[in-house]
Amino acid sequence: MHTPVPRLTTAQTGPLLKLESLLLQRSADIEAWFRTQWLKTAPPFYSSVDLRNAGFKLAPVDTNLFPGGFNNLNPAFEPLCVQALQTAIQRICPKARRILLVPENHTRNRFYLENVATLVDLIGKAGFHVRVGSLLPDLQAPTDLRLEISGRTLRLEPLQRTGDRVHVGDFDPCAVLLNNDLSAGIPEILRGLKQDVIPPLSLGWHARQKSNHFGFYREVAKEFGHLLGIDPWFVDPLFRNCGQINFQRREGQECLEANVALLLEDIAAKYKEYGIQEQPFVIVKSDAGTYGMAVMTARSVDDIRNMNRRTRTHMSSAKEGREVTGAIIQEGVYTFEKLGPDGATAEPVVYMIDQFVVGGFYRLNSQRGNQENLNAPGMRFEPLAFDNCCSHPDPACGPDDRPNRFYAYGVVARLAALAAAREIEAARALAPSAPQAA
Amino acid sequence: MHTPVPRLTTAQTGPLLKLESLLLQRSADIEAWFRTQWLKTAPPFYSSVDLRNAGFKLAPVDTNLFPGGFNNLNPAFEPLCVQALQTAIQRICPKARRILLVPENHTRNRFYLENVATLVDLIGKAGFHVRVGSLLPDLQAPTDLRLEISGRTLRLEPLQRTGDRVHVGDFDPCAVLLNNDLSAGIPEILRGLKQDVIPPLSLGWHARQKSNHFGFYREVAKEFGHLLGIDPWFVDPLFRNCGQINFQRREGQECLEANVALLLEDIAAKYKEYGIQEQPFVIVKSDAGTYGMAVMTARSVDDIRNMNRRTRTHMSSAKEGREVTGAIIQEGVYTFEKLGPDGATAEPVVYMIDQFVVGGFYRLNSQRGNQENLNAPGMRFEPLAFDNCCSHPDPACGPDDRPNRFYAYGVVARLAALAAAREIEAARALAPSAPQAA
Numbered sequence: 001m002h003t004p005v006p007r008l009t010t011a012q013t014g015p016l017l018k019l020e021s022l023l024l025q026r027s028a029d030i031e032a033w034f035r036t037q038w039l040k041t042a043p044p045f046y047s048s049v050d051l052r053n054a055g056f057k058l059a060p061v062d063t064n065l066f067p068g069g070f071n072n073l074n075p076a077f078e079p080l081c082v083q084a085l086q087t088a089i090q091r092i093c094p095k096a097r098r099i100l101l102v103p104e105n106h107t108r109n110r111f112y113l114e115n116v117a118t119l120v121d122l123i124g125k126a127g128f129h130v131r132v133g134s135l136l137p138d139l140q141a142p143t144d145l146r147l148e149i150s151g152r153t154l155r156l157e158p159l160q161r162t163g164d165r166v167h168v169g170d171f172d173p174c175a176v177l178l179n180n181d182l183s184a185g186i187p188e189i190l191r192g193l194k195q196d197v198i199p200p201l202s203l204g205w206h207a208r209q210k211s212n213h214f215g216f217y218r219e220v221a222k223e224f225g226h227l228l229g230i231d232p233w234f235v236d237p238l239f240r241n242c243g244q245i246n247f248q249r250r251e252g253q254e255c256l257e258a259n260v261a262l263l264l265e266d267i268a269a270k271y272k273e274y275g276i277q278e279q280p281f282v283i284v285k286s287d288a289g290t291y292g293m294a295v296m297t298a299r300s301v302d303d304i305r306n307m308n309r310r311t312r313t314h315m316s317s318a319k320e321g322r323e324v325t326g327a328i329i330q331e332g333v334y335t336f337e338k339l340g341p342d343g344a345t346a347e348p349v350v351y352m353i354d355q356f357v358v359g360g361f362y363r364l365n366s367q368r369g370n371q372e373n374l375n376a377p378g379m380r381f382e383p384l385a386f387d388n389c390c391s392h393p394d395p396a397c398g399p400d401d402r403p404n405r406f407y408a409y410g411v412v413a414r415l416a417a418l419a420a421a422r423e424i425e426a427a428r429a430l431a432p433s434a435p436q437a438a
Numbered sequence: 439m440h441t442p443v444p445r446l447t448t449a450q451t452g453p454l455l456k457l458e459s460l461l462l463q464r465s466a467d468i469e470a471w472f473r474t475q476w477l478k479t480a481p482p483f484y485s486s487v488d489l490r491n492a493g494f495k496l497a498p499v500d501t502n503l504f505p506g507g508f509n510n511l512n513p514a515f516e517p518l519c520v521q522a523l524q525t526a527i528q529r530i531c532p533k534a535r536r537i538l539l540v541p542e543n544h545t546r547n548r549f550y551l552e553n554v555a556t557l558v559d560l561i562g563k564a565g566f567h568v569r570v571g572s573l574l575p576d577l578q579a580p581t582d583l584r585l586e587i588s589g590r591t592l593r594l595e596p597l598q599r600t601g602d603r604v605h606v607g608d609f610d611p612c613a614v615l616l617n618n619d620l621s622a623g624i625p626e627i628l629r630g631l632k633q634d635v636i637p638p639l640s641l642g643w644h645a646r647q648k649s650n651h652f653g654f655y656r657e658v659a660k661e662f663g664h665l666l667g668i669d670p671w672f673v674d675p676l677f678r679n680c681g682q683i684n685f686q687r688r689e690g691q692e693c694l695e696a697n698v699a700l701l702l703e704d705i706a707a708k709y710k711e712y713g714i715q716e717q718p719f720v721i722v723k724s725d726a727g728t729y730g731m732a733v734m735t736a737r738s739v740d741d742i743r744n745m746n747r748r749t750r751t752h753m754s755s756a757k758e759g760r761e762v763t764g765a766i767i768q769e770g771v772y773t774f775e776k777l778g779p780d781g782a783t784a785e786p787v788v789y790m791i792d793q794f795v796v797g798g799f800y801r802l803n804s805q806r807g808n809q810e811n812l813n814a815p816g817m818r819f820e821p822l823a824f825d826n827c828c829s830h831p832d833p834a835c836g837p838d839d840r841p842n843r844f845y846a847y848g849v850v851a852r853l854a855a856l857a858a859a860r861e862i863e864a865a866r867a868l869a870p871s872a873p874q875a876a
Binding site for chain 1: 465466467468469470472473474476477514515517518520521522524525528532533535562563564565566567794827829830831832833
């Protein structure tokens with residue numbers, strides 16, 4: 001029994017089918033290329049990539065280095081996750097026996113807590129002792145949370161420090177695994193630790209910029225396009241960025257208008273080149289941070305000029321009260337995958353551990369159109385787990401049959417993970433004295 | 439929907455339940471121990487281990503370094519096999535893009551051919567170009583075989599050599615993967631190659647001895663017993679061996695009789711120590727070779743003295759006509775797992791790629807008792823794929839629930855794989871000039 005798979009609802013699927021066919025034919029060369037890349041640059045410990053499938057283009061629009069949706073993956077791929085975790089930890093700190101997981105401070109987000117419990121479970125099954133160390137300032141003692149969705153119990157313990165080591169109670173971990181994107185900055189308790197911290201602290205959203213990541217991605221897409229003999233644009237969303245924007249005070253407005261205009265022209269040129277009958281649009285969002293706050297769609301420069309007060313207030317908001325100071329203007333990529341009688345829009349999200357794709361899921365929303373950001377506050381989020389794990393193609397199927405569409409997702413997601421790997425390497429080079437693992 | 443799992447039909451399951459509980463409680467320490475072992479000694483590329491579950495004892499009785507039953511594994515674990523293959527090949531020869539698979543010369547064994555086709559499929563999905571190079575002397579041109587069980591087509595091409603490289607047609611492989619146990623010796627065409635040959639040629643049955651392997655296993659079991667604080671006997675079959683036996687001429691008979699007598703005494707002492715109400719028995723088999731030829735059961739020295747002509751002829755037979763010159767006398771381990779209304783005897787077989795357990799299956803036979811070798815000629819062989827992959831325990835279940843029994847199988851099988859790893863390392867040390875990979 002297969003779960004349903006969204007169907008593409010655009011007639012303009014020629015380029016994608018061509019891409020999928022090419023990925024299928026060249027999968028051995030693609031895999032060999034990835035293997036050489038992972039030898040040059042260590043993959044992120046874990047990552048998730050939001051993709052958009054426009055039919056004529058398949059591209060990543062966000063790459064998260066602290067994925068918070070492991071609970072949404074198909075349980076059938078649990079052994080795959082366990083095996084990938086074993087490989088990842090063995091590569092980074094082979095002597096590790098005890099792992100301390102440090103999650104986000106979301107005690108009211110029941111979905112996120114399920115993710116934490118799932119990670120604890122997976123790490124335990126990978127053969128490690130694991131405990132959860134919390135950064136919650138008002139947590140004074142170990143606290144058991146009853147998770148309402150799965151009925152599991154998750155124990156949070158206050159993170160403590162002695163000298164240059166963090167611990168919970170008498171549990172002294174070999175490695176600290178962060179599932180906290182550090183949007184609010186690096187907590188003092190995590191600075192200068194002797195233990196391996198995975199991923200490195202410098203990758204938190206307090207310092208990380210999407211434009212930096214997509215700059216690396218542009219290079220990766222170019223190399224990949226060269227390997228396959230295709231225009232990298234088919235897998236790469238065009239983007240520009242502005243450094244200093246204050247939406248409330250309209251500071252930096254000129255930069256924003258100029259870049260929106262230029263980007264819309266670039267997209268229009270590509271649509272014309274490939275005979276794509278769609279209206280170009282761009283997404284303006286914070287250059288840092290995630291969770292879809294501070295995002296808007298623009299189809300013309302006037303949309304920027306005429307930004308009303310409500311939108312400017314919205315664009316000034318950010319996770320944990322962080323100010324918006326940089327903006328990325330990204331090519332809008334249509335989402336033409338639909339599911340069910342109400343035609344819910346579906347956005348694929350691919351999960352990776354180390355260099356391995358371990359599954360993914362669709363975010364479904366029947367209230368939003370094919371251009372809107374699906375990760376917006378208040379949306380009706382429903383995950384639909386993939387029933388293929390995206391790690392390999394099936395030559396016996398057609399190019400757009402489910403294993404091969406998922407393989408295409410797995411390839412493009414790994415391009416984004418490779419860009420993140422280079423991003424991490426560059427960040428490490430800027431702080432070579434930090435004893436942090438990949 | 440779960441597949442049925444054999445039930446244990448002996449009341450004497452106390453020691454095993456205790457072992458399973460211990461493995462469950464100590465899984466993080468066990469996994470940490472395995473991790474350190476794999477850092478010291480590279481695992482075999484692939485292996486399969488035949489286990490016996492007596493209820494009071496769980497032990498490996500055969501370890502195969504050229505497993506020929508990948509077609510029997512649960513297809514649900516295909517992604518796990520693909521991921522493990524990627525890790526294994528990347529560790530041994532990271533630059534490999536093209537793999538040449540060299541199978542056994544069984545063109546009439548339809549089950550074995552399905553195994554070859556499955557391996558080709560898995561290697562392709564792992565992202566490599568793969569072809570099958572045959573050692574069949576009378577194969578002059580590429581030949582497509584139609585496989586009657588799966589309907590797949592398997593192409594065999596004559597193995598060719600140019601200088602110090604083997605190839606098929608214009609396909610020049612980076613690595614040669616052997617799925618041929620070289621019982622008949624090392625073919626000239628495979629000697630002194632520049633390419634990586636996996637596993638090393640010295641591990642073929644022309645040179646390999648079971649007594650050597652079980653000597654390494656005895657050491658591994660001792661270390662493992664020390665780690666857990668248990669008697670290694672619970673996972674280790676006692677054994678002795680004789681070097682020169684000619685069954686037809688009754689040469690070496692005294693060695694055989696003496697060792698059978700001593701081993702039966704040793705087993706009886708253990709049964710008495712643990713209050714096990716079963717009759718000790720031993721298995722006499724060739725010290726080389728597989729496929730269950732040349733095997734007999736003895737419950738007393740008289741069984742050896744009174745060996746009739748038919749048995750002596752049987753014991754003189756060997757695969758590909760090889761003479762029996764060495765014998766291993768192994769502790770007989772009861773098989774108390776039964777399945778179905780006819781109480782078919784079930785013997786678990788665990789499959790591994792690199793250090794990872796990727797699944798397994800039961801060999802079922804309703805015509806044989808719980809002592810007999812299930813891999814005998816003419817038996818009714820039916821595989822029953824495991825529906826858990828054996829790689830990790832589930833703390834939420836009881837110690838003898840299916841995931842945890844399978845985890846116990848995965849642990850003991852990996853002990854045997856570790857013994858094989860040390861065996862390979864020792865063989866390599868004897869031929870340090872050979873440019874062969876693990």
